[in-house]
Amino acid sequence: MSEEKRKSSVLQACLGKGERLAELVEYAADSIVSKTILDKPVGTITLFAFDKGQRLSEHTAPYDAVVQVIDGRAKLTIGGKEVSISGGEIIIMPGNVPHAVRAEERFKMLLTMIRA
Secondary structure, eight states, X not given: OOGGGOOOEEOGGGTTSOOOGGGSSXXXXXXXXXXXXXXETTEEEEEEEEOXXXXXXXXXXXXXXXXXXXXXXXXXXXXXXEEEEEXXXXXXXXXXXXXXXXXXXXXXXXXXXXOO
């Protein structure tokens, strides 16, 4: 499906009213849980909850991705360099650069990707 024809979605719980971000997704044992907040042709906003030790293996994305850690602590590997990040911090993973995520402890992150 082309980007122009891609269906948009919005998390209704957040439409026109405030919600506590950390409470929109729960931790699950030995899992990574994700919840899409917004999905539009121009980008996505997705909330993740990682149990301790969970990881996303190394991969690339064609666009920059902004990671905002809501709770906990993780290690990111970006272009072969390991970076620690914790609650309240933000980092940009550049497009077309290999990256991976590993939960040092339970953590929640908001991932924003702009497709431009």
